Amino acid sequence: MNAPTVDVLDFYRALQDVSERMLQAAEQDDWDRVVEMEEACAVLIEQLRAQGEAALSPEQRAEKHRIMLAILRHDARIRALAEPWLDVWGDVGLGSRSVLLH
Template sequence: MTEMLIDYYKAIEDSSRKMLDAAKAKDWEEVVRYEGACAVLIEQLHFRAQTEDLPPEHRTEKIKIMQRILRNDAQIRTLAEPWLAQFDKLMQGQPQTMH
């Protein structure tokens, strides 16, 4: 079965939901893992979208999926703020090295 563009949106939403669940559990390594999965899926979506169009019957579903992804992202950011602040404190005073 050939994946349709809407399947990529659904997969991105699924990874976004898993990322939120990991953030709620304060499992930041899992958050980063799912963030990477989202990035790969987004790249694949961009590539496919260059040669394929989203059928009109999927456009409303896409909008709803995107809204849910944005809500997940907002919640993840809220959950991550204390962790990021703690990370910044740890990094203060540390020698900065370039790799």
Template sequence: MDKPELDVLQCYHALEELSARMLQAAETDDWDRVAELEGACAVLIEQLRAQAKDVELTPQQRAEKHRVMLAILRHDAQIRALAEPWLDAWENTPPGSRSLSLH
């Protein structure tokens, strides 16, 4: 059986992978895929919250968690930068003339 702290780190690594895939989807303008992957991240985050509350990480594991979190934050910032022009256009469109299509 795996140690709980290894399971927690595996969750963080899975989140990092999902966030990288979200960035790839955003870079190809596949916002449906971004939303799909975001949903998968939400599920994983809930699992992580349940697993991580009673787990004590070693200094090395905390350092790895920190590295992963920074990577996820970088991915998120890049996704937001790609989404901002679309969001700005959407916000500047009068509500009555907004199309339901998000493409």
């Protein structure tokens, strides 16, 4: 019996789903959940890399392109929501992070 074929687009679809959930968490100011979703993305990316390059049909390439654009839009929005926090961390300085934590 042959092993089931893996559809590489399933990984991209899963990444899009997780990035959307990450955006929802950021919009709810739930940064712990954002970190959890970021870790889930990292796992999916590693799994995708393990699949290697796959030959995609023009339709599949178009879907991959659409998915990647959605992920990039999610990422841009998350970064915009995180910007105020990044400014706070930047104002403290790299060596002073423990000041905010204690």
